[in-house]
Amino acid sequence: MTAIIALTVLGVLVLFFGVIKLQKLLLPLILTGLILTMALLLSDWNTVKSFYNGILVVDNTFLSFSMVLVASTFLIFSLAAHYYRGVQRPLDDIYGVMIFALTGAVMITGYGNLILLFLGIETLSIALYVLAGSHKEAITSNEATLKYFLMGSFLSGFLLFGIALIYGATGSLQLETIAVWVSACSGNYPPLFQAGLFLLIVGLAFKIAIVPFHFWAPDVYEGTPTLLTAFMASVVKTAAIVAMYRFFHQVFQGNQGVWGNTLWILAVLTIVLGNFTGLYQPNLKRMLAYSSISHSGYMLLAVVAFNPDSGNVLFFYAAAYSVATITAFAVLILIREAHGNDLFSSMNGLGKTNPLEAFCLTIAMLSLTGIPPLAGFMAKYYLFVNAIGQGTIWLVIIAIAGSVVSVAYYFKPIIAMYLKTSSSPVVMKVEIPYKIHLIFMTLLTLLLGVMPFLLIGKT
Amino acid sequence: MLTLVLLLFPLALSLILLFFREVKTLRVLAFTGTLAELALAIAAFVQYKTSCHCNLLFSFDWLDTLGVSLKFGMDGITLLLVMLTALLVPIIVFSTFSHHYSSPASFYSLILLMEMALIGVFTAFDGLVFYIFWEMALIPAWFICALWGGNNRIRITFKFFIYTFAGSILMLVALIYLYFKTPLPHAFDFQALYAAALTPAEQTWIFLAFFLAFAIKIPVFPFHTWQPDTYTESPAAGSMLLAGIMLKMGLFGMIRWMIPICSQSIRQWGDMAIILAITGIVYASLIALRQNDLKRLIAWSSIAHAGLMAAALLVMNLKASQGAMIQMVAHGINITGLFLITDLIQRRAGTRNISDLGGIALRAPRLAAFFMVILLGSIALPLTNGFVGEFLMLLGIFEYNALYAAIAGLTMIFGAVYMLWMYQRVMLGKTQPATEGFQDLTLAEMGMLLPLVILIFWMGCYPSFFLDIPFPDVQQILYFVK
Numbered sequence: 001m002t003a004i005i006a007l008t009v010l011g012v013l014v015l016f017f018g019v020i021k022l023q024k025l026l027l028p029l030i031l032t033g034l035i036l037t038m039a040l041l042l043s044d045w046n047t048v049k050s051f052y053n054g055i056l057v058v059d060n061t062f063l064s065f066s067m068v069l070v071a072s073t074f075l076i077f078s079l080a081a082h083y084y085r086g087v088q089r090p091l092d093d094i095y096g097v098m099i100f101a102l103t104g105a106v107m108i109t110g111y112g113n114l115i116l117l118f119l120g121i122e123t124l125s126i127a128l129y130v131l132a133g134s135h136k137e138a139i140t141s142n143e144a145t146l147k148y149f150l151m152g153s154f155l156s157g158f159l160l161f162g163i164a165l166i167y168g169a170t171g172s173l174q175l176e177t178i179a180v181w182v183s184a185c186s187g188n189y190p191p192l193f194q195a196g197l198f199l200l201i202v203g204l205a206f207k208i209a210i211v212p213f214h215f216w217a218p219d220v221y222e223g224t225p226t227l228l229t230a231f232m233a234s235v236v237k238t239a240a241i242v243a244m245y246r247f248f249h250q251v252f253q254g255n256q257g258v259w260g261n262t263l264w265i266l267a268v269l270t271i272v273l274g275n276f277t278g279l280y281q282p283n284l285k286r287m288l289a290y291s292s293i294s295h296s297g298y299m300l301l302a303v304v305a306f307n308p309d310s311g312n313v314l315f316f317y318a319a320a321y322s323v324a325t326i327t328a329f330a331v332l333i334l335i336r337e338a339h340g341n342d343l344f345s346s347m348n349g350l351g352k353t354n355p356l357e358a359f360c361l362t363i364a365m366l367s368l369t370g371i372p373p374l375a376g377f378m379a380k381y382y383l384f385v386n387a388i389g390q391g392t393i394w395l396v397i398i399a400i401a402g403s404v405v406s407v408a409y410y411f412k413p414i415i416a417m418y419l420k421t422s423s424s425p426v427v428m429k430v431e432i433p434y435k436i437h438l439i440f441m442t443l444l445t446l447l448l449g450v451m452p453f454l455l456i457g458k459t
Numbered sequence: 460m461l462t463l464v465l466l467l468f469p470l471a472l473s474l475i476l477l478f479f480r481e482v483k484t485l486r487v488l489a490f491t492g493t494l495a496e497l498a499l500a501i502a503a504f505v506q507y508k509t510s511c512h513c514n515l516l517f518s519f520d521w522l523d524t525l526g527v528s529l530k531f532g533m534d535g536i537t538l539l540l541v542m543l544t545a546l547l548v549p550i551i552v553f554s555t556f557s558h559h560y561s562s563p564a565s566f567y568s569l570i571l572l573m574e575m576a577l578i579g580v581f582t583a584f585d586g587l588v589f590y591i592f593w594e595m596a597l598i599p600a601w602f603i604c605a606l607w608g609g610n611n612r613i614r615i616t617f618k619f620f621i622y623t624f625a626g627s628i629l630m631l632v633a634l635i636y637l638y639f640k641t642p643l644p645h646a647f648d649f650q651a652l653y654a655a656a657l658t659p660a661e662q663t664w665i666f667l668a669f670f671l672a673f674a675i676k677i678p679v680f681p682f683h684t685w686q687p688d689t690y691t692e693s694p695a696a697g698s699m700l701l702a703g704i705m706l707k708m709g710l711f712g713m714i715r716w717m718i719p720i721c722s723q724s725i726r727q728w729g730d731m732a733i734i735l736a737i738t739g740i741v742y743a744s745l746i747a748l749r750q751n752d753l754k755r756l757i758a759w760s761s762i763a764h765a766g767l768m769a770a771a772l773l774v775m776n777l778k779a780s781q782g783a784m785i786q787m788v789a790h791g792i793n794i795t796g797l798f799l800i801t802d803l804i805q806r807r808a809g810t811r812n813i814s815d816l817g818g819i820a821l822r823a824p825r826l827a828a829f830f831m832v833i834l835l836g837s838i839a840l841p842l843t844n845g846f847v848g849e850f851l852m853l854l855g856i857f858e859y860n861a862l863y864a865a866i867a868g869l870t871m872i873f874g875a876v877y878m879l880w881m882y883q884r885v886m887l888g889k890t891q892p893a894t895e896g897f898q899d900l901t902l903a904e905m906g907m908l909l910p911l912v913i914l915i916f917w918m919g920c921y922p923s924f925f926l927d928i929p930f931p932d933v934q935q936i937l938y939f940v941k
Contacts, residue, residue, distance in 0.1 A: 371598060372591040381587070381631070385525060388635045396632055404625040411617065419605055419613050457524035 001051050001058060002040045003066060004106055006033070011099035018092020026095055027081055033099075034074045041067050054174055055113040060459045062110035064315045065242045069109065072234040072322040073102050075441060076227060079330050082434045083227045094134050098231065101127035105239035109246070114163045114173040117243055121159065121207060124239060125152050128232065132224045144223025151206070151216045159203025165196030175250040187257055197259060200247070201266075207240040208296045211269040218281075221289035226336060229285065230329035233292045234322035241299045245314055254306040263304045264395060270297030271402040278409045284332050284342040287409055288325065291368055294406060295321050298399060301383055305390035312459045313386045319455060320367065320375035320448055327364040327441040330434075331357050338428040344412050349422035357430065358417040360438045365410040367445045370403050375448035382456060461503050462531045462582050463517040465541065466575060468496055473571035482563050486556055489567040493549040496574065500545035507538055516584075526638060526646040530584040535929035536936075539784060540581045540711055543791045544704050546910070548574045551699045553907050554799055557806065558695070560607055573599040573700055580708050586634045586647040589716065590627070593708065597623055600697070600705060607694040615688040622685045626675035633668035636661070637720065653719045653939055663728060666721035670732055673717060676709030677765045679732075680739025690758035695802035698754065702761050703795040707787050710765070713772045714780065719939040722775065729773045736773065737867050739766035744873030748880070753801045753811040756881055757794065760837070763870050764790050770867055771852035775940050777933065779855020784929045786848025789836065789918055793845060796833035796911045800826070803904065804885070808893040813881060818890030822897035827886050829900065829908045834882055836915040838874045844918035847926075 010033035017026055041063050049058045077098075084091055104123025111117040129152065133145030167173055169192040170181040182189075189197075202213065209217040221229045248256060248263075256263070274294030281287040299321075302314040332342055334357060339346035351358040367376035380403070387396050448455065472492040479485050503515060515533040522528075533541070552570060560566045576599065579592030597620065605616040638645050640655040657665065675682045690698045718725065725732070740763045747759035768786050771779035803826065804819065805811040820827035832843075839845035849871060857864035890897075900908070918925055 366598065372594045377591070377594070381635075382525070384632065385635050385638070388632070389639055393632070393636065396635075397629075400628050400632060403628060404621065407621055407624055408617075411620070415605075415613055415617070418602075453522055456522055 001049070001056060002044070003037050003070075004056075004103060006037045006040055007099060007103040007106060010034075010037070011096050011103060014092055014096040014099055018090050018096070021090075023090060023092070026092060027077065030077050030095060030099065031074065034070055034077065037070050038067060038074075041070065050112060054176065055116050056107070056110050057112040058110055061242075061246070061311045061315075064311075064459045065109040065238065065318065066106045068238055068315065068318050068322060069102060069105050069235050071319075072238070072326060073098070073231070075323070075326045075437075076230050076234070078437050079227060079230070079326075079333065079434070082431060083225075083333055094131065097127045097130050097134075098228075101131065101231070102235060105235050108239045108243045111243070111246065112175050112250075114166065114175070117247075118156075118160055118163060120239075121203075121243070122156060124236060125156060125207070128152075128236065131228045131231070132220060134228065135225045138223075140223035141225060142223075144220045147216055147223075148220045155203050155206040155213070158199045158206070162196045162199030162201075162203055165192055165199065167196075169193035169196060175247070179251050179253065182251055183253075183255075187255075201244075201259075201262065204240060204244045204247075205266060208237060208244060208300075209293050210266050210296050210300065211273045211293065214270070214274070214293050217293055218286050218289040221292075222283075222285055226285070226329060226333045229288075230326050233288065233325050233329070237292060237296060238318040238322060241296060241303075241314065241318070244300075245303050245310065248303050249306065249310065252306075256304075256306070260304060260306075263300060264392070267297050267300040267304055267395060268398050270294065270300065271399055275402040275405040275409075278406065281409065282343060284328075284335065284344065284347070284413060287412070288328055288332070291406070291410070292325065294402060295368070297402070298380065298383060301387050301392070301395060301399060304395065305387035305392045307386060307390055309386055312457060313382050315459055316382055316448075316452070316455050317379040320379035320445070323441055323444050323448070324364040324367040324374075324376055327360055327438065327445065328368070330438055330441070331361040331364070334428050334430060334434075338426050344416045345420075347413055347416040348420040349425050350416070351418040352421075353425050353427045354430070356435060357428065357438065360442045361417065362414050363442045363445055365414055367449070369407055369410045373446070373449045375445045375452075378449050378452040378456070382452070460515075460517055461499065461506060462515045462533055465496070465499050465503060465545075466531060466578050466582065468492075468499065469571040469575040469578070473568040473575065476568045476571065477564055479564055485563050485567050486552075489552050489571065490549060490556075492571065493545075493552050493574070497545040497549055500542050503533060504538060504542060507533055507535075518584075521588075526641075526644065526648075526651075527587045528585055528646075528648065529588055530648060531579075531582040531588075532584045533582060535932040536711070536714060536784065537581045539788055539925070539928050540707055541578055543707070543788050544574060544577050544581070546914075547699070547703050547791060547795050550795065550799070550907055550910065551696050551703070553903075554699070554802060555696050560694070562606075566603070566607065569599040569603050570696065570700070573603070577704050577708065581711060584649050586637070586649060586652050586716070588647075589712075590631055590634055593627055593630075593712070594624075596705065596708065597627075600701060603697040603700065604689060604693040608697065609692040611688070612692045615685075615692045619685045619689040622682075623675055626672045626682070629668045630672035633665045637665060649715070652716070655720065657720075659723060659727070662721050662724040666717065666724035666728065669712070669717040669721065673709040673712045674732075674735075674769070676712070677706060677769055678709075678762065679736050679766060679769050680742055680762070681735070683739065683743070683762050686762060687755055687758040690761070691752060691754045695798060695805075698758075699795045699798045702758070702798065703791045706761065706765055707791060710768050710772060710783065710787055713769065714783070714933070714936060718772065718775060719936050722940040725773060725775060729775075733770045733773045733863060736766040736770035737863055739763070740770075740867055740870045741873070744870060744877065747877045748873070750877075751813050753804065753813060753816075753881070753885070754798070756813070756877065757797045757801065760874065760877065761790075761794055763874065764794075764837075767849065767852055767867055767870050770863065771855055774856050774859040774863075775937060776855050776858055777937055778858065779852050780933045780937060781926055781930065782848045782851025782853075782855055784848075784933060785918065785922060785925050786845070786852060788925060789844035789848050789915075792911050792914050792918075793833055793837040796829075796908065796915075797837060799908060799911075800830050800833065803900070807897050810893050813884050815891055815893045816885045817888040817894060818886075819894050819897050820886040821890065822894065823899040825900045825905065829905070829912060830882065830886065832912050832915060833908075834878050836919070838878045839871055842916070842919045844915045844922075846919060847922040 107120035
């Protein structure tokens with residue numbers, strides 16, 4: 001709760017600093033604020049509290065996922081100084097809206113009532129519509145925000161309608177009460193509840209970008225300013241999948257019945273289509289969009305194969321995935337600046353001209369593929385152990401086949417950087433702080449892979 | 460503790476090397492470092508012989524919630540392969556001195572990283588740790604072959620990566636599945652995995668997953684299609700690492716993990732696997748006969764030899780398994796020797812096409828002599844290292860099934876045919892334009908080949924020294940089979 005207040009205050013402060021023209025202090029303020037929020041979250045560790053009659057539940061699930069969200073935002077803001085260095089106009093609106101989006105995301109991770117879920121999702125989404133279009137001069141950015149807004153608001157309607165139908169069937173919006181009602185039904189749900197649940201799943205699946213509700217993602221990712229795409233691919237994705245996890249975890253407690261099969265099919269579709277479509281992408285940004293889609297499929301595995309550890313599995317996976325994705329986007333920002341595009345051919349010879357950046361991107365790609373001893377491997381391993389323990393071995397085999405396919409596109413940038421040569425090599429000039437940040441994130445990927453016990457089994 | 464040092468030393472060295480630019484310093488550092496690693500391996504061997512092997516055990520609770528511990532140790536099987544690795548890597552490093560590789564720091568660093576991963580594979584006493592190193596070895600191997608390889612390297616090394624990655628990731632599923640079948644509390648420790656309670660159907664699936672992973676790595680026919688291209692396109696050092704040591708990962712995996720865990724399924728379905736392996740022997744030998752590229756010929760001969768080793772392990776008796784153990788070492792030495800010679804010839808003559816070579820023996824009698832010895836080891840002449848292993852393996856396979864032994868025995872005949880015919884075309888006959896002015900071996904090159912030649916004779920004349928090392932452990936593993 002204190003964290004949500006702190007983030008809201010931070011957002012207001014950012015806008016206020018913009019008003020009194022303290023542009024230079026914006027980033028230091030935000031970074032300190034985020035560290036403070038992190039500390040507040042940590043200080044609540046191992047406590048269980050609920051606020052406003054159980055609308056918001058502060059438990060370790062909330063705290064751990066909020067920490068992933070805040071830390072990811074911190075990593076993204078550390079890139080902002082470089083990304084916006086040439087921009088003359090004030091940035092307090094973009095930064096403020098990002099902080100508000102983060103507040104919405106944090107709210108989602110702790111909802112105990114469907115109203116808070118909706119509020120959180122809307123706070124997050126509306127902020128994102130603004131952010132997607134924040135590069136006002138670029139037509140692609142305008143296209144992205146329009147697509148995202150039209151689709152997103154429509155699907156938010158689905159979500160709200162679903163929540164209303166569930167309320168109609170169960171007489172409550174409180175997850176605990178719904179859970180009692182569901183267990184009393186013992187499998188025979190009235191059509192009203194089924195329809196509500198269906199709409200709820202569709203609404204959430206859209207926000208996570210799960211196949212077949214993913215079509216917006218590549219286009220929106222491509223048009224959105226790259227720094228904010230990194231935000232979408234890490235923070236937004238994590239928050240939305242936690243929303244899904246929390247609902248199924250609290251309401252069904254493992255007895256998902258036919259809805260388990262629905263999630264099963266969604267996970268398979270997402271993994272298969274995400275990975276295969278990823279093969280045909282012409283540039284790194286769209287490829288990362290499909291990578292993020294296929295990773296939502298993997299994270300869905302933790303929701304399908306339910307056991308008490310699922311939360312921890314998802315937590316570790318989200319952390320590993322976010323760090324690697326943000327690293328990839330950080331290098332992507334540099335490549336787009338140097339070449340004006342991010343075609344794989346623009347990356348030719350990068351291993352020679354910019355060995356450090358190439359190395360960091362390689363580690364990120366290998367981690368996303370799931371090669372030991374990197375964080376991505378431990379995340380996938382933990383996920384598979386969890387899933388096989390719950391008997392969903394076929395799902396794991398499909399997921400693994402997907403991983404093998406994913407090698408083909410994750411290796412595209414590696415092959416371009418190291419094995420191909422460019423006719424007109426461009427040496428990207430990168431400031432030292434940016435380099436240090438890249439090294440830090442790469443080390444984080446290694447650290448989580450070599451010492452997974454820092455996070456595994458802690459929630 | 461020594462095992463851990465053995466593991467971490469190459470890693471530390473590979474990181475240190477990245478800070479140097481000067482080629483000479485890099486070479487000296489890499490070479491002395493790998494020699495120091497060899498000294499460490501010998502120290503481990505002495506310690507193993509003189510005291511209880513638990514001295515060499517290192518264990519750390521890595522992920523106790525998931526039953527994974529970082530457990531490394533040595534037994535006879537491990538020791539033999541660690542010694543092989545530690546011996547071959549300095550020779551491989553030495554062989555690179557006459558090449559000019561771009562970005563040498565990365566090159567030597569990757570070789571050392573590879574050595575670390577290989578030692579990790581061999582010394583892991585925990586299933587998941589084994590898997591981690593198994594996958595980890597793939598990354599430096601891929602980079603070495605892809606960065607410094609030949610013209611078609613992108614397509615070929617990519618096939619190699621996808622192929623081996625796909626094979627091994629199914630093994631991960633099998634390992635996790637096994638984990639849930641181990642007695643409580645679940646663990647990945649190899650003793651726990653050996654004790655896993657499996658129904659016959661489960662065991663068959665796990666056998667298939669393991670076999671696929673190992674068969675691709677070895678490679679066993681028909682999973683070999685990545686191998687000849689990859690060996691041919693790799694730089695010389697890469698081919699030696701792949702054929703000399705990495706191939707043994709698959710065979711080692713069979714005896715350490717697959718045979719004790721899935722022995723009943725092997726009894727039931729192993730014939731199919733053995734028939735595949737034996738088919739591969741004949742098939743690869745016939746193809747080797749028709750090769751014009753020296754490196755490709757050696758690559759195909761390696762498939763034939765590896766097929767015999769795989770078949771010998773799968774018949775699961777003491778003679779064949781012991782034969783396979785000593786043959787792993789012998790094959791590592793011989794194939795490294797053959798690739799070294801190929802590299803020397805290619806550097807001097809500018810080609811490795813057999814049809815463009817000839818008459819080298821006249822110009823370079825010392826090279827001819829060394830080549831002959833290594834060749835004889837490879838075709839298993841008595842008193843050379845190849846003979847002991849192949850004889851024991853064929854004897855063991857004969858006890859299992861005489862027909863298999865008869866067909867597998869063709870490897871010795873075919874091997875002699877294609878190797879000696881190759882020798883005749885390359886070394887004897889008239890000199891060709893490419894081999895005019897062929898230089899004989901220098902002192903340094905002889906020094907590089909000498910350890911291999913000594914070992915070829917040592918293992919051939921006094922094999923019991925090498926057979927005794929893995930004997931108790933092979934016996935114990937075969938005990939699980941009953």
